[in-house]
Amino acid sequence: MNEKYRIFLLGGNSLIGNSILKGIQFRYKNNETISVIRSGKNSDKNTIKVSDYRDFANKINNFLDESSKNIFILSFGILNQENSANKLLDNLSSHIRINAYDKLFVMDKLKSLKNTHEIHIVSSILSGFFRPSIGSYSISKYVLSKSIDIEIFLDKKMRKKIFLWNPAYVDSNLNKNRKSFLIKTSPIKIEKAVRYRSKGGEYYIPRYSVILVKIASFLQSTINKLDK
Numbered sequence: 001m002n003e004k005y006r007i008f009l010l011g012g013n014s015l016i017g018n019s020i021l022k023g024i025q026f027r028y029k030n031n032e033t034i035s036v037i038r039s040g041k042n043s044d045k046n047t048i049k050v051s052d053y054r055d056f057a058n059k060i061n062n063f064l065d066e067s068s069k070n071i072f073i074l075s076f077g078i079l080n081q082e083n084s085a086n087k088l089l090d091n092l093s094s095h096i097r098i099n100a101y102d103k104l105f106v107m108d109k110l111k112s113l114k115n116t117h118e119i120h121i122v123s124s125i126l127s128g129f130f131r132p133s134i135g136s137y138s139i140s141k142y143v144l145s146k147s148i149d150i151e152i153f154l155d156k157k158m159r160k161k162i163f164l165w166n167p168a169y170v171d172s173n174l175n176k177n178r179k180s181f182l183i184k185t186s187p188i189k190i191e192k193a194v195r196y197r198s199k200g201g202e203y204y205i206p207r208y209s210v211i212l213v214k215i216a217s218f219l220q221s222t223i224n225k226l227d228k
Contacts, residue, residue, distance in 0.1 A: 005031040005117065006068040010053055010076055010106065012037040015172040016122055017075025019187040020165065023194025024071060024120070031071075034063065038076070053102055057109040069117035072110050074103050077122070079137050079174050092136035099140035104147055111158055118200070120163045121148065125183075125204060127166060128213035130220060133227050134178075145202070152200075160200045165190075166213075167205040182216060183209050 005028040011017045012035030025031055035047045036056055048063070050056045053076055064070060077099045080086050103121060110116055126134070127141035145164060152159050167190055169180035185205050193205045204210040216223055 002030045004065075004068040005071055006065055007031050007033045007071045007073070008036060008063070009033065009073045010036045010056070011074070011122075012047065013040055014075040014077075014122070014174075015187055016165075016167055016170055016190060017073050019190035020073050020075065020120055020122070020194050023191045023197075024073070024118075026191075026195045027198065028071070032065075032068070054105050057106040060109060060113070064113070064115070066115070068115065070110075070113060070115050071118045071120070072106075072116070073120045073122075074106055075120075075122040076102070077174070079134060079178075081178070082133055082135050088136065092139065095136045095140035096143055099137070100144040100147065103144060104151075107148075107151070107162075111155070111161070116161065118161050118163060119158075120165065120194075123164055123166050125166050125168050125209050125213050128210075129216040129223065131227050132224050149202075158200070162200045163194075163197065164202040165194075165205065166203065166209075168209050182212050185209075 007021065007024060009017050009021050021033065025033070033046060036053070037047060037049055038051065048056070078094060080091050080094065082088065082091060107119055107121065110119055121144070123145050124141045126138040127145040130138050148162065148164055152162055167185050169175060169184040170186065170190070183206070190205050193203065197203060204213070
């Protein structure tokens with residue numbers, strides 16, 4: 001008898017999140033997908049509209065099926081430019097609260113569930129170096145990634161279940177009116193990367209981007225000049 005999987009996509013409008021979803025669906029054919037969104041219409045019975053992802057996590061037991069293993073994709077977030085219209089401290093506070101703390105809060109709720117099979121968390125290659133034009137966004141991704149590193153270090157049982165994805169720039173609504181900097185990827189490349197990863201860990205898309213990130217982290221003054 002095939003095992004059943006219930007996949008929750010938190011951030012159902014996310015292009016990257018949907019690419020990860022397709023990769024997971026490739027591995028687990030017998031699945032039911034539930035899309036969780038904050039904006040847009042409830043397109044079908046498998047779409048849940050919420051006002052806050054933290055509140056959804058607190059009520060998650062209402063949406064679980066005891067006969068299914070649960071897979072969660074945390075792909076919600078915001079990205080604001082650093083400019084005179086956005087006060088730096090307000091911008092930083094919003095980015096860290098939504099992109100880091102909210103995801104960590106939700107992850108903490110989900111990992112303690114009995115039938116949690118996998119948790120996929122969307123970060124960015126910008127967790128590894130600082131891009132001034134979206135500096136507070138970069139910081140929020142750094143906080144998210146390093147916090148998850150500590151979480152996995154402290155909880156050995158979760159090492160095989162938590163997937164941290166660091167994709168390069170993707171043409172999407174989140175990146176509207178913003179150009180790629182060092183490297184870019186695509187939805188299909190993200191999907192293919194997820195298809196063949198069955199063990200938790202930190203993954204860069206494309207894989208070689210981890211090398212560019214390490215180089216960029218040592219050349220921060222040059223990055224500051226280029227990213228105007």
